[in-house]
Amino acid sequence: MGKAKAGHVGEPKAAKAADTVGAGVTESSATAATKKRRRRKQRNGKAAADTDAQRSSSGGGGEAPPAALAKYTRGTPLSKLDLLEDRKLRATLQRTEKTSREAQTRAARAEVLLPSAAGFLEADEGTTERTYHFSQTDIGREVDRSTAAKQFSLDLPQFGPYALAYTRNGRHLLLGGARGHVAAFDWQAPRNARPPTELHVRESVRDVTWLHNDQMFAVAQRKYAYIYDATGAELHCLRSHVEPNRLAFLPYHFLLVSAGAAGWLKYQDTSTGQLVAELRTRLGPCDALAHNPRNAIVHAGHANGTVTLWSPNLSTPLVKLLAHRAPVRALAVDAEGRYMVTAGADAQVRVWDVRTYRELHAYRTAAPVVDVALSQRGALALAHGAHVQVWADALRTKAAAPHLNHLVAGGGAGARVHRLAFCPFEDFLGVGHAGGVESLVVPGAGEANFDALEANPFETKKQRQEHEVKMLLEKVQPHLISLDPDAVGRVDRAPQETIAAERKLAWEANQGEAAGQEFQPKYKMRGKSSSMRRFLRKEANIVDGNRIKLREKLEKAKMERAVAAGHIKEEKKVKTALDRFKRV
Secondary structure, three states: OHHHHHOOOOOOOOOOOHHHHHHHHHHHHHHHHHHHHHHHHHHHHHHHHHHHHHHHHHOOOOOOOHHHHHHOOOOOOOOOHHHOOOHHHHHHHHHHHHHHHHHHHHHHHHHHHOOOOOOOOOOOOOOOOOHHHOOHHHHHHHOOHHHHHOOEEEEOOOOOOEEEEEOOOOOEEEEEEOOOEEEEEEOOOOOOOOOOEEEEOOOOEEEEEEOOOOOEEEEEEOOOEEEEEOOOOEEEEEOOOOOEEEEEEEOOOOEEEEEEOOOEEEEEEOOOOOEEEEEEOOOOOEEEEEEOOOOOOEEEEEOOOEEEEEOOOOOOOOEEEEOOOOOEEEEEEOOOOOEEEEEEOOOEEEEEEOOOOEEEEEEEOOOOOOEEEEOOOOOEEEEEOOEEEEEOOOOOOOOOOOOEEEEOOOOOHHHOEEEEEEOOOOOEEEEEEOOEEEEEEOOOOOOOOOOOOOOOOOOOHHHHHHHHHHHHHOOOOHHHOOOOHHHOOOOOOOOHHHHHHHHHHHHHHHHOHHHOOOOOOOOOOOOOOOHHHHHHHHHOOOOOHHHHHHHHHHHHHHHHHHHHOOOOOOOOOOOOHHHHHOOO
16 A cells, blocks of 8 residues: 555556656645645644643643633623624624633633732631731731741831832832931841941931832932932932922833922933923922822822822923812822822821822821822821821722721830831831831732732842843833823824814913914914925025035026027127137
């Protein structure tokens, strides 16, 4: 059989007739090629089946759990697509549905890559025990050894009260004492693994913040804002940031924002050193400052109870919101950019929906809150006096009671809380008070899984350097900051009449009817302001020797054509004595 397949079946080998040999070669070649393709398909199908079996056994394939599929659903699937008469539209919608189902299945299967689960704190059922009765000592006895080792308390009464800040990956901690003490260190490393950066600036410190990584940080001092490196050496003195009270850093734009005692907001580009914007709030000193991680809009709280939203592209606030009937002491925005929490001197803590600018609910405290903080998973921390309260799931719904309570050791004026900060990707809350700094365990506060391409707590030196270069290459320009970050690149598909009406409303809102002017729509003419037109207009003003010679030659040829046509009479030249030497 093997030989028969190798040769020409049914034909004599010695035949020399062209028609007989040609027919046998054609028929046998087609049969052999068909069988060869069939064997290749069988081998490929078997290899694909083995690969699918390996994926299913390793958790990367097979049927996804129904609960996971429901979590990643993308809306109700389209039905009755077979009834569509347009075949092209029907095929497009079918492909879209197939892609959506595949994405949903892949996302559900990828849960195997998220092995860590968020922490939690629960009281025994059927008892009167509540979670806010648990002390940090009780929690420390129940958690694992590595978590308990991260609980600490620094006794620094001679330099307090302290402001503090964590890096984006939660690895390093920055402290700033009001009496000039500044320290930065890897707070998760073993003791004495790396000596901390420590310096004394010899003047008061109002706020501190990290820049794009743990190699640079900014300090708001009494007169100016300063930037230091990881060794404590002074890199820059930002003299345009006069008497700053609060600092904020926009990591995707490399912008350092400061709010001063004179009521100015300053935007400084830390990658180029350029002062991007100076905005006058006209509302006095600003002691509360935060930024929205979703759209990079800066939220500022003022003494008249208002909260203003700012962009470096406008000299006036984008939104002006009356949040309290007393000065705004502190404010914070959640990690998703949907909720804002404000605290006023009227002992009220209010939760706002940033999308609609409406108040959702409010909490009342025993004393005015001095600072608020929000964790990655929505835990709300409040501080008043020497007391710290943590409320779980307090944004979407109103919580009935706090999740945790903590009283700073001493409980007197020497333990008055100054600043709060949640550590990213960790269940810890940093508390800066007049007597030093404490690290409190808050189970379930931090995100359990991290994206190593966004913020990696375990990054090496090489990874940090590569990530810094990538951030600079992907830097977002300041002029793209707006309330709606999805508006960039979106095409306005509204009719021309609707667009004209919107422009008229915007013009009337900005100009007003007091000017006595009427709105005149401007219609753009195609080609008038194109790049080639602008280039040609610039080129027309350039004086070039070749261009002058060419222009003179054209003028001479034009004159000769006019004389030859009789439009212009040729002027007779008066002969001189030198004409005798002219060659003919």
